[in-house]
Structure formats: structure tokens, C-alpha cells
Amino acid sequence: MIEKNESVKRLLQVGIALSSVENLDTLLDLILKEAQELMGCDGASIFLLENDKLVFKAMRSGTYFKMWGEDKTRATFKTFEMPLTKNSIAGYVAITASALNIPDVSQIPAGEQYRYDPTFDEKYGYRTVSLLVMPIKNKKNQVLGVLEMINAIENDKVTKFNGEDMEIAESFSSQAGVAIQNTSLTEQLREANFDTIFRLSVAAEYRDKETSNHIKRVSYYARLIADKLRYCSEDCSLIFWAAPMHDIGKLGIPDAILQKPGPLDPEERKIMEKHSVIGAKVLKDSKVPVILKSKVVALAHHEKYDGTGYPMKLKGNAIPVEGRLVAIADVFDALTSKRVYKAQMPEEQALKIMRESRGTHFDPEMLDCFLGSMADVREIRDKFEDKPEDFDKLKDVGSEDLNELLK
Ligand SMILES: [Fe+2]
Ligand SMILES: [Fe+2]
Structure with missing residues (x-):
């Protein structure tokens, strides 16, 4: 437990620290860590309210971390849901929106509505004695969740x-509430952005012979290579979300060419090749990093390592990284997936073609990473396998339940 003056100073610093976290899981863990230090308690856990249920989100525990280490503790105390009722301590605090300070959970007076659930303690040999349980509220005073501090030391x-x-915990949990709300909103916005990106990419693919699974597989393959190349997680995500838009420029290619069943003649191919520039023009001038990355992917995914690709005939490392990554993912997927006009190529044959293009079409180091991760590649391919109905996308239009769509 730190001194009171120290605590006030510390609370200020904590507020600043909490407000700068963008990821909800990271934020919840930071809240728990700070709660443990500020209150000088052994453990802390956090529940959030989701659809009228209390969801156990995260915990930290001095005792368990010492006994098992962080990873095993987290794997043991996984997230779970519980009904929102006054029978549980967390539920009681969430419903009444007021704090509970329980000196000893084994001495809760019989008249109280809530009871302590000793399941975990009994299972793992821990003894919870004192609890300080705070509601976490947003700026509008609505309860977002519950913060439990366990065993003051x-x-x-x-x-x-x-x-x-109590006083410190009150200020702390209100800071935590504001931070949780801000971070959740940021996450929702990010999710909405990515959802839109994906849906727009699917819309572009509608006119093409590709399926929506093609863009999913390409995204996952591209991220897999980036991950194996040890790019930071932010770059891996950017590539993941930029990859679906590689062919967005096909929106500007006439149906007669895009949907021609046989091979294209040289004139038609020239028009088809414009899709990379059209895509880049659709995506240019954005201030959003993922859209800018998509622009580069759209422009550069048909460049070849030896300089024989299009549209700029860039060579080697002059081709942007994201273009080189998506080229591998896109070609491999085109080779190994079934199309209306062609059967699926056996994997070995596709890999042979990929290997033969090492250093000509593909960046050698990136290709090695890809070929060295075939177990993961197969897993992605199986997860997003094309089904017969994926090919005839417009077949059932007119027969769907519009009331269902309206919901
Ligand atoms: Fe393309
Ligand atoms: Fe593609």
C-alpha cells in the first residue's frame, strides 16, 4: 500500500496511462495491475456487462502468478459468463451500482442477498478473505462492469x-470506466471500418469469377508471411486488412472481359491489366493508413520480382513489400482453388510452379517463408474452402426472405 499523497500523484499518472491505451485487453490488464499496486492487494479481477450478462474478462493474482506463472494462470482463469443477479457479489455491485467492502467473505451476514462463490478457491487451494468490489461506471453513470480487489495485504x-x-478505489474505478468506454468506442469504430473494407471487397468480387473466400484466404496468407518475417503486429494487421482490396479496380473492367470464360486476347489483357491502376486511383488521397496500404497493394500486386510485371515493371525491392506479399498469396490461391472454368490444381503441382518462380515472379525470402509454413497455409485453405454455392453468387437473388434481410 502506498502513502496517501503518493496515491493521489499515482492516481493522476494512472489516469494518463489508462487514457492512452487503444486495445481493450491491454487496458483491462493495465487496470488490474494498477489496482493491485494502488490498493496493495494480492489479486484483482474485472467483469464487464455484455447483453445483460456479467462476463469475467481478466484477472491478476500475486499468489497464482508466483505459483504458476502468468501464462498458466491466464489459461486457467479463462473468460466466462454469469447471469446478472444480486446473488453473486459482482452481480450485486453491478445492479445496485454501489461498492461493497467485505472484510471476510466467510462472514457475510445471513441476511445479505449476495453470497461468495468459493468454487475457484476450493479447486485451487486459494483462500479469499477480504474483497473490495467497485462498480465501473461511464460518464453517464451507467454501470459498465465490476472491479474486484482481492485480499488486502x-x-x-x-x-x-x-x-x-475505498476512496482511492472510487477515483480509480471512475478513471477506469472512462478509459474502458473510450477504448471500446475506438475498437468498435475500428471494427466497423474493417467490416466495411471487407464488404466492399466482396462487392467488387461479385462481378468477378473469384469467390469471397478468395479474398479471405489471400488476406490470411499475406499476414502469415508477414508474421513469419517477424513484422510487428501492427504491420501484420495493416497487411491483413489491405490485402482484400487488391482487385478492387476490377469494378472498372467491362463484364465482357472480366467474365469471359476463355483466355483473353492481347487487347483484352491490356484492358484487364488496368485494374491495378484503377484500384489505386479509387484508394488514393486517403488519410487512413490501411486505405493507403490498400492503394499500394492494388497498384503493386502484379509486379514481378524480375521486373516483368505490371503496371510499372518494378524490380526486386523496388516493389513495395505489401505488393510482393500479396503477389505470393494471390497467385498461390488462384492456382490452388477451384473455379467455374477450371479444376483445382493438385498442391504439389502448384508448389512446383511457385518454386520455379522464386526470384523471377516472387521475392525469394518471402516465398521461402511461405513455403516453410505449409501446415498453416493448409489450415487457412481448409477453413475458407469454397462451397458450390459460393460460385453462383446471383443464383438465388429474388428467392431470399426479405423480412429476414430487413432485421
Ligand atoms: Fe489483380
Ligand atoms: Fe485476387
């Missing part, structure tokens, strides 16, 4: 939480 002994702890 003083001079290495478990003790109860006192009035001063």
Missing part, C-alpha cells in the same frame, strides 16, 4: 480494506 498478512482504500 499489510505487512505480508491478509487484512481488510479500509476507508482510505
Whole structure:
């Protein structure tokens, strides 16, 4: 437990730290860590309200971390849901929106509505004594969840939480509430953006012979290579979300060419090749990083490592990384997937073609990474396998349940 003045200072710093986290899981873990330090308690856990249920999100525990390490502890205390009722301590706090300071969970007076659930303690040999349970509220005073602080420690002994702890915990949980709300909103916006990206890419593919699974597989393959090349997680995600838009420029290619069943003649091929530039023009001038990345993918995914690709005939490392990555993913997927006009090529034959194009079409290092990850590649391919109905996308238009779509 840190001194009161120290605590105020610390609370200020914590507020700043919490407000700068963009990922909800990271934020929840930081909240728990700070709660443990500020309150000087052994453990802390957090529940969030989701669809009228309480969802156990995360925990930290000095005792379990020491006994098992962080990874095993987290694997043991996985997320779970519980009904929102006054029978549980967390439920009671969430419903009444007021804090509970319980000196000893085994001495809860019989008249109280809530009971302590000893399941975990009994299973793992832990003894929860004192609990300080705070509602986490947003700026509108609505309850977002519950923060539980477990076993206050003083001079290495478990003790109860006192009035001063309460005060600090109140300020802390209101900071946590604002941070959780902001981060959730940011995450929702990010999700909405990505969902839109994917749906637009699917719309573009509608006119093409490809299926919506093609763009999923290409995204996953491209991210797999980036991951194996040890790119940072932010770059891996950017590539993942930029890859679906590689062929968005096909929106500007006439149906007669795009949907021609046989091979294209040289004149038609020239028009078809314009899809990379059209795509880049659709995506240019954006301020959003993922869209800018998509522009580069759209423009560069048909460049070849030896400089014989299009539209700029770029060579080697002059081809942007994302273009080189998506080229491997796109070609491999085109070779190994079934189309209305062609059967699926056996994997070995496709890999032979890929290997023969090492250093001519494909970046050698990236190709090696891809070929060295075939177990993951197969897993992605099986997960997003094309089904017969994926090919005839417009077949059932007119027979769907419009009331269902309206919902
Ligand atoms: Fe393309
Ligand atoms: Fe493609």
C-alpha cells in the first residue's frame, strides 16, 4: 500500500496511462495491475456487462502468478459468463451500482442477498478473505462492469480494506470506466471500418469469377508471411486488412472481359491489366493508413520480382513489400482453388510452379517463408474452402426472405 499523497500523484499518472491505451485487453490488464499496486492487494479481477450478462474478462493474482506463472494462470482463469443477479457479489455491485467492502467473505451476514462463490478457491487451494468490489461506471453513470480487489495485504498478512482504500478505489474505478468506454468506442469504430473494407471487397468480387473466400484466404496468407518475417503486429494487421482490396479496380473492367470464360486476347489483357491502376486511383488521397496500404497493394500486386510485371515493371525491392506479399498469396490461391472454368490444381503441382518462380515472379525470402509454413497455409485453405454455392453468387437473388434481410 502506498502513502496517501503518493496515491493521489499515482492516481493522476494512472489516469494518463489508462487514457492512452487503444486495445481493450491491454487496458483491462493495465487496470488490474494498477489496482493491485494502488490498493496493495494480492489479486484483482474485472467483469464487464455484455447483453445483460456479467462476463469475467481478466484477472491478476500475486499468489497464482508466483505459483504458476502468468501464462498458466491466464489459461486457467479463462473468460466466462454469469447471469446478472444480486446473488453473486459482482452481480450485486453491478445492479445496485454501489461498492461493497467485505472484510471476510466467510462472514457475510445471513441476511445479505449476495453470497461468495468459493468454487475457484476450493479447486485451487486459494483462500479469499477480504474483497473490495467497485462498480465501473461511464460518464453517464451507467454501470459498465465490476472491479474486484482481492485480499488486502499489510505487512505480508491478509487484512481488510479500509476507508482510505475505498476512496482511492472510487477515483480509480471512475478513471477506469472512462478509459474502458473510450477504448471500446475506438475498437468498435475500428471494427466497423474493417467490416466495411471487407464488404466492399466482396462487392467488387461479385462481378468477378473469384469467390469471397478468395479474398479471405489471400488476406490470411499475406499476414502469415508477414508474421513469419517477424513484422510487428501492427504491420501484420495493416497487411491483413489491405490485402482484400487488391482487385478492387476490377469494378472498372467491362463484364465482357472480366467474365469471359476463355483466355483473353492481347487487347483484352491490356484492358484487364488496368485494374491495378484503377484500384489505386479509387484508394488514393486517403488519410487512413490501411486505405493507403490498400492503394499500394492494388497498384503493386502484379509486379514481378524480375521486373516483368505490371503496371510499372518494378524490380526486386523496388516493389513495395505489401505488393510482393500479396503477389505470393494471390497467385498461390488462384492456382490452388477451384473455379467455374477450371479444376483445382493438385498442391504439389502448384508448389512446383511457385518454386520455379522464386526470384523471377516472387521475392525469394518471402516465398521461402511461405513455403516453410505449409501446415498453416493448409489450415487457412481448409477453413475458407469454397462451397458450390459460393460460385453462383446471383443464383438465388429474388428467392431470399426479405423480412429476414430487413432485421
Ligand atoms: Fe489483380
Ligand atoms: Fe485476387
